[in-house]
Amino acid sequence: MKARFRIQRYDPEQDATPHLEDYEVDLHETDTVLDGIIKIKDELDGSLAFRRSCRSAICGSCAMRLNHRPALACKTQVSPLVTSAERILVEPLANMALIKDLIVDMEPFWGANEAISPWLAAPEAEVSLERESLMSPAQAMGIRETAQCIMCGLCYSYCPVVTTNPKFLGPATFVKAYRFIADPRERGKRERLRAVSGEDGLWRCHTIFNCSEVCPKHIQITWAIQQLKRMAYLDRLGLWRPQEAKGERR
Amino acid sequence: MSRYSWNPIHPTEMRTGTWAWLLHRISGLGLVFYLFLHIWVISSSTQGEAAFDRLLAALQTPLFVVLDLGLLAAVLFHGLNGIRIILFDVGVGVRPQKALFWGVMAFAVLVFLVASYVSLPLIFRA
Numbered sequence: 001m002k003a004r005f006r007i008q009r010y011d012p013e014q015d016a017t018p019h020l021e022d023y024e025v026d027l028h029e030t031d032t033v034l035d036g037i038i039k040i041k042d043e044l045d046g047s048l049a050f051r052r053s054c055r056s057a058i059c060g061s062c063a064m065r066l067n068h069r070p071a072l073a074c075k076t077q078v079s080p081l082v083t084s085a086e087r088i089l090v091e092p093l094a095n096m097a098l099i100k101d102l103i104v105d106m107e108p109f110w111g112a113n114e115a116i117s118p119w120l121a122a123p124e125a126e127v128s129l130e131r132e133s134l135m136s137p138a139q140a141m142g143i144r145e146t147a148q149c150i151m152c153g154l155c156y157s158y159c160p161v162v163t164t165n166p167k168f169l170g171p172a173t174f175v176k177a178y179r180f181i182a183d184p185r186e187r188g189k190r191e192r193l194r195a196v197s198g199e200d201g202l203w204r205c206h207t208i209f210n211c212s213e214v215c216p217k218h219i220q221i222t223w224a225i226q227q228l229k230r231m232a233y234l235d236r237l238g239l240w241r242p243q244e245a246k247g248e249r250r
Numbered sequence: 251m252s253r254y255s256w257n258p259i260h261p262t263e264m265r266t267g268t269w270a271w272l273l274h275r276i277s278g279l280g281l282v283f284y285l286f287l288h289i290w291v292i293s294s295s296t297q298g299e300a301a302f303d304r305l306l307a308a309l310q311t312p313l314f315v316v317l318d319l320g321l322l323a324a325v326l327f328h329g330l331n332g333i334r335i336i337l338f339d340v341g342v343g344v345r346p347q348k349a350l351f352w353g354v355m356a357f358a359v360l361v362f363l364v365a366s367y368v369s370l371p372l373i374f375r376a
Contacts, residue, residue: 094256160258209267223344230341
């Protein structure tokens with residue numbers, strides 16, 4: 001099967017602006033877009049730069065824009081895209097600075113996530129290095145959805161609020177915050193909620209749902225954001241009891 | 251090194267949620283504009299009965315009935331989608347947001363069609 005690609009190229013040492021280049025490779029019907037890009041790098045142009053690691057939608061490295069839609073290249077089958085007359089358009093993620101070809105600087109994304117201390121806040125007496133901190137299956141169900149996040153950055157790259165306000169914490173940070181606030185072992189729930197409900201936090205979200213549309217793990221990110229908003233205004237009214245905040249099952 | 255930019259309101263980028271947001275913003279701005287127009291029309295009543303009657307007569311011409319239907323469309327969408335957004339803010343209906351959007355659209359179009367039918371005699375007067 002012939003697959004025709006159109007890939008955005010940019011070498012900061014030579015190019016003033018990015019440009020598009022066309023490639024054609026033979027692929028198997030079951031191949032993914034990532035397989036195609038790897039083959040292009042192997043056989044046609046070794047200078048093509050992109051991130052990839054696991055090739056099975058768990059590391060989140062190969063996040064890019066395919067035919068205008070942010071997606072994991074390893075989780076996108078090539079055959080439905082080949083049937084169209086157009087070439088498969090491959091571009092880097094938006095909302096972040098371009099480094100080279102399909103690689104963007106994800107520092108703002110990691111920085112936003114760091115702002116909420118994305119680790120479990122629990123007293124040492126309750127967390128032991130010798131054994132696991134157990135949850136009941138019912139409790140685990142409460143965070144099952146948001147704990148799926150692989151931090152690929154697709155949601156961040158497709159959020160129009162990030163486009164207009166680079167300081168906005170972004171969807172993935174809220175998912176992480178929700179994941180800990182809904183965790184029964186967590187003790188820093190109120191601080192965490194307040195960390196995401198400031199000026200560049202939750203309230204900037206316009207419920208445009210782009211994040212939920214592109215999440216490769218099908219997390220309903222906007223749902224988590226709206227749950228956090230509800231907790232935040234109850235907190236302001238003095239009506240929020242953090243230790244009762246449980247993840248809600250669908 | 252600048253951020254790699256994109257245009258969130260380019261048609262190829264827009265999904266249901268963006269359409270809902272954009273239509274809400276446009277209809278909202280339209281309604282703000284209408285509000286000022288409305289205050290201006292009502293304030294002409296301070297210039298006497300005859301002046302006010304003349305203005306109201308002009309506003310009942312077919313052209314303004316059509317414009318009124320445009321106003322109705324904006325009110326319908328903005329109001330109904332506003333309810334959709336308020337539901338989101340209390341954490342209700344977030345997952346079925348697309349179904350809610352199409353529900354809003356269907357109801358708005360239905361009411362608009364009924365209103366348009368009722369208005370036909372006012373637009374095509376003999």
